[in-house]
Amino acid sequence: MTTQPCQTGCGTPLTPDQERILRERGTEYPGSSPLNHEKRAGSYHCVGCGALLFRSTTKYESGSGWPSFWAAEAGGVATQRDTSHGMVRDEVHCAHCGGHLGHVFPDGPPPTGQRYCVNGLVLDFRPDA
Ligand SMILES: [Zn+2]
Numbered sequence: 001m002t003t004q005p006c007q008t009g010c011g012t013p014l015t016p017d018q019e020r021i022l023r024e025r026g027t028e029y030p031g032s033s034p035l036n037h038e039k040r041a042g043s044y045h046c047v048g049c050g051a052l053l054f055r056s057t058t059k060y061e062s063g064s065g066w067p068s069f070w071a072a073e074a075g076g077v078a079t080q081r082d083t084s085h086g087m088v089r090d091e092v093h094c095a096h097c098g099g100h101l102g103h104v105f106p107d108g109p110p111p112t113g114q115r116y117c118v119n120g121l122v123l124d125f126r127p128d129a
Pocket of ligand 1: 091099
């Protein structure tokens with residue numbers, strides 16, 4: 001696997017773990033992301049292409065061990081039915097570059113009832129100025 005340069009303008013190459021999640025639908029270890037505890041106002045972007053995916057206003061503590069959101073930015077993500085690992089889930093990926101982000105489950109809080117369970121490693125958090 002080749003390491004592609006980060007296209008968000010940060011100049012930092014994606015790490016092997018980020019590549020594994022984005023391109024091979026990998027999953028980070030639960031509880032491992034510092035973004036689990038990120039409470040600041042800001043926006044969450046795709047590390048693969050820089051697209052806006054989520055905002056801090058929809059982030060909540062799900063207790064799952066992964067950063068969780070009850071809604072995604074309109075047009076930011078797309079979903080696809082995923083029947084791997086003997087489960088029926090809806091896979092979530094970046095609508096712009098197709099990079100895998102995580103899964104969405106129908107057990108989230110109001111108003112949407114959805115839980116976007118996202119790997120923090122593929123989120124680029126940009127705090128509001
Ligand atoms: Zn992307």
